[in-house]
Amino acid sequence: MxxxxxxxxxxxxxxxxxxxxxxxxxxxxxxxxxxxxxxxxxxxxxxxxxxxxxxxxxxxxxxxxxxxxxxxxxxSGGQTRMPVVADLANALTHLVEMGRKTGVRLIAFSYVNATPALAEELKLEPGERLQRSVRVRLIDGQPFSYLVTHVPERIGISYSEADLASTPLLELLERTGLVADKAQQIIGATLASPDVAAALDVEIGAALLSMTRVVYEASGRGIEHLQALYRPDRYSFHMELARTGDRGARRWTAADSRSLTEANENNNKKNAREKRPPLKRRTTHETGRDPSET
Amino acid sequence: MxxxxxxxxxxxxxxxxxxxxxxxxxxxxxxxxxxxxxxxxxxxxxxxxxxxxxxxxxxxxxxxxxxxxxxxxxxSGGQTRMPVVADLANALTHLVEMGRKTGVRLIAFSYVNATPALAEELKLEPGERLQRSVRVRLIDGQPFSYLVTHVPERIGISYSEADLASTPLLELLERTGLVADKAQQIIGATLASPDVAAALDVEIGAALLSMTRVVYEASGRGIEHLQALYRPDRYSFHMELARTGDRGARRWTAADSRSLTEANENNNKKNAREKRPPLKRRTTHETGRDPSET
DNA sequence: GAAATCTGTATCTTTTATAGGACAGATAGA
DNA sequence: TCTATCTGTCCTATAAAAGATACAGATTTC
Missing domain, CATH: 1.10.10.10 (Winged helix-like DNA-binding domain superfamily/Winged helix DNA-binding domain)
Structure with missing residues (x-):
């Protein structure tokens, strides 16, 4: 709310x-x-x-x-969006290697009580303390994803706020000795609410790709809940499929991958937008800040 | 347009x-x-x-x-959406087995010239004739996906309009002896335009999941181009991931799957909506029709 | 060169979403 | 019981989005 x-x-x-x-x-x-x-x-x-x-x-x-x-x-010519980086399997680890400058902006950081829905997904007790962080990822200075993560408090305290602004969360988690075992992802679509719209620099009603990911350790307990929102013009999920098996039992086998999409250069023209409302961030009791990008 | x-x-x-x-x-x-x-x-x-x-x-x-x-x-209680069917790898083939009644509505059917973009994706000559069809898939009588497919004319003529309204396209294609070899999917998000909004029974500005799929035969030529739009409240992509490999080279391996989402029963209350504008379908030169569901 | 079809521009009207109050009745807590 | 805080209703005022229309200048077509 x-x-x-x-x-x-x-x-x-x-x-x-x-x-x-x-x-x-x-x-x-x-x-x-x-x-x-x-x-x-x-x-x-x-x-x-x-x-x-x-x-x-x-x-x-x-x-x-x-x-x-x-x-x-x-x-006008040169409008079609073209996928540029195809990043296999997980995350953005490869982006750096490919010479793209990525960055993270920490927007909010706080500890909250788990809502029933969250608790259920993470397989924790309702009301358990969670560390909540809101981050925005940038590529070449342009925001493309809005990430809201929840991590059990006992795990969250093992790293600092500053770490969050510089290191992928999963890496932080695994540094603490935790072992991610399996994960579940759900991909859907949503409308941009004003705050994420502002963070992602899109219009308010715009369509966003949404991904919910829950990561579990071997014991079955959830260690990370991620709610990600992506600008579909800058980020999309790609997958190559191969037809396998004989007729009658033919299947598609997936080699999942995601990819970034080249931002359209033309759009930077008038994009020193007029309307950037005096939106109030951290409405609740979040201690927010805007650390510099990494 | x-x-x-x-x-x-x-x-x-x-x-x-x-x-x-x-x-x-x-x-x-x-x-x-x-x-x-x-x-x-x-x-x-x-x-x-x-x-x-x-x-x-x-x-x-x-x-x-x-x-x-x-x-x-x-x-009000019982609002959270719950995933119901998890359908592995491809398509909706399993839905029927799971006892769900699915249906298809053929909305448009015509032959058109390939636009440059289409031709490129399908790896065909620009201007080549394509069969274009627009269908809506239903589950339990409720629309959940809006499909626009393009198939090279020479292939398209091997089946009838009626076939389209009753049989999955990929099956039709493989019946003709064609062998799908590989495919490429891109998942993104879009806004519902008025015509698809009407077809999917959603509000006009609503967010939709979009998937573009191109299927190629072994020769490398495209045999199907699918542009699919999904109601995110009824359909979403699910994937289970497992963490594999040792540290330093750990990866997520994907077992891709999609799933249907249980429609919220409460929403059928007042959903005998007022505003269903006298929208004109088939604006261009499409010979449309509304065959009964299968 | 005439006709048809564009975009550019300007003015005027209609419609209506939104804001901002005022006030009654219901409910909960001190 | 008194008070604070809700929702339910009704009203008016304002801003502005959308519509309607008319016409000038460019371009294409026949």
Whole structure:
């Protein structure tokens, strides 16, 4: 229960903007292709031309489209997102090796009581003390993931706040002698709430990839609960599958992998955004701070 | 370029509604817990109480919360979503075995020219003819996925429109003697555009899980391009991971799996929604139809 | 060169989401 | 019982998003 709804923007226009933006970025609308005319868009989307116009204005100021009076509106070149790093199996360990600068911002750090849901997932007693931390990961200075982790207090005290801002949590855990044995991941999707929207530098209603991961040690007790939110334009899950087995019992075997997606250079144009509301962080009793990136 | 933006709803209210809904459904706010008071919510989220009220009204009409004058607003019991079926590796083949009734609705069927993006992904010539089909999968009568598939024409003609409405595409392909060799999947997130929103029976701005899959035959040529959109409350990707290897070279090995999520029964209450706009399907030149479920 | 179809621009109106109060009735705790 | 704190209701005011319309200038097409 910490979040806030704000922003007063032309809504229909903004929606249309997000939609078109997506279609362009995803390559659904080819580069240099001509968009439907404003009246057409207006009709198709059941809004007035003024609204369409507002959406296109935004796209134009993002440098994503080019408007040619008399002829039409066109998609600017080089818009399609391209996956860049394919990072096998786990984490971002390889990113560094690949020469990308990653960073972490510690946003919040506190100790809380386990909610029933958390306790159940971690297989702990309800109400048990947990260390809660909120971090944002950056790649080349750009935020791409928002991580909320919960770790049993007895484990959490073995490392410092500063450690969190510089070292992957799993590594910290294993340093303390704990052995991660198995884990469970669930991947879904959510809307960006205002605080994560601010942290990830996305619009408030934007779609985010979400991953919930619970790591267990051999004894079966949970040692880490991670709730991660990713910017889908900067991070996505990739997997290569191979067809194995004979007919009748054919299967796909997965070689799971994740990958970062190259941020679109064009989007940095007008992205010195106007609206960065005076959002109040740490609404509850979190002792927050913003350590420098690593 | 077929989509429409519509809907005139209280926006901030709606956003707040979605947010709270999520927090409740995800168990972030425990069952039977007391929500912050209306004035509190108003302050935290920087909106007026009227707006908070509208959001809560919606939640209440969904049966998700219970309001007790004088004391507060409480989360109704049995809200947390529970995963039900864990379907290993590929597809939904196991669902049937598990006794769930699945169905397919064929929404559109046509032949189109490959866009550059499609051609590249499928490793075909740009402009090549493709069979395009749009389907919606149902589980127990409830839509959970929206599938847009593209298949090279020469392959597509080997089965009928009716086949599509009754048989999984991959099976159809392999029936024709084609051998799927490898595939690539990318999982991300998107916003629901009006047409898919209608098809999946979700709100228009809702977050959707998206998966893009390209299947190749041994020769390396693409034989299927699938763009799938999932309702995250009904479908999500699950994976169990095991920690393998010694320290220094430890890895997570994945046993990929997906799972369906039990739909929340409470939501069927007022879900005879008012607003189901007279959306026009098949905006382009698609010959559509709505075959009965299988 | 005329017609059709674009985008650019400007003005005016309608609609409505949101804010901000005031107040009654219910409930819980001191 | 008194007080503080809820939700339930009703009202008005304001800001602004969205719609409607008309027209100028560019471009393409025939």
């Amino acid at each position: 910490t979040r806030s709804v704000a922003t007063a923007e032309p809504m229909k226009a903004h929606r249309l903007y997000l939609l078109l933006r997506e279609q362009i970025l995803s390559g659904e609308v080819p580069d240099s292709a001509k968009l439907p005319s404003e009246p057409q868009l207006a009709q198709e989307h059941r809004v007035s031309r003024v609204t369409v116009r507002r959406a296109l204005d935004k796209l134009a100021s993002d440098g994503m489209i080019e408007r040619r009076p008399g002829s039409g509106t066109f998609v | 077929t989509r429409s933006v519509a809907t005139a709803e209280p926006m901030k209210a709606h956003r707040l509604y979605l947010l709270l809904r999520e927090q409740i459904l995800s168990g972030e706010v425990p069952d039977s817990a007391k929500l912050p008071s209306e004035p509190q919510l108003a302050q935290e989220h920087r909106v007026s109480r009227v707006t908070v009220r509208r959001a809560l009204d919606k939640l209440a009409s969904d049966g998700m919360i219970e309001r007790r004058p004088g004391s507060g607003t409480f989360v």
